[in-house]
Amino acid sequence: DTAVSQTPKYLVTQMGNDKSIKCEQNLGHDTMYWYKQDSKKFLKIMFSYNNKELIINETVPNRFSPKSPDKAHLNLHINSLELGDSAVYFCASSQDLNNSPLHFGNGTRLTVT
């Protein structure tokens, strides 16, 4: 009965490839997010998706694109992977955007070689 689940847990790929990470939440939340955690543990928001409205962190390269088939799913697609994309990517959800607590998945460790 995992609340926020993401797959795969590990992803190793070569530069230039395209990859996707999937995320699902069974909490009935309205808002989902993608965060990036670098090697120094800094957590940085990438996107949020709320009622079909996408909010993008302007620092995120357009090689990253979130896709939401429905309210319970927010997948992350990455084109033309670069070495600097190596990090742990966390999906999260919250009831809404109004300072609601975040529920995180267990992360996907992406390694680009």
Add this chain to the structure above:
Amino acid sequence: GENVEQHPSTLSVQEGDSAVIKCTYSDSASNYFPWYKQELGKGPQLIIDIRSNVGEKKDQRIAVTLNKTAKHFSLHITETQPEDSAVYFCAASKGSSYKLIFGSGTRLLVRP
């Protein structure tokens, strides 16, 4: 924009002692201050949060204090146990979960 600074970056305590982690924020309009615990190989998990209309909140061995004038807030863990060992993150936001800014994390080690 908001900036959140967190100290110390690492903290080692003896089991049973107390641990205190401090954070400062820059935007006086921030009104929501959660704390997250991240265990190895897992995602951050909310352990306690406080809103700007409250100065202190307690939940069993964990407490958070907020000083709006000085723009700082702290996490207090009493009677620490080895299972408290993890990375702890403070965060601050003003009105929107999307605008939540995290501190840089504190690695807490509780020695048996």
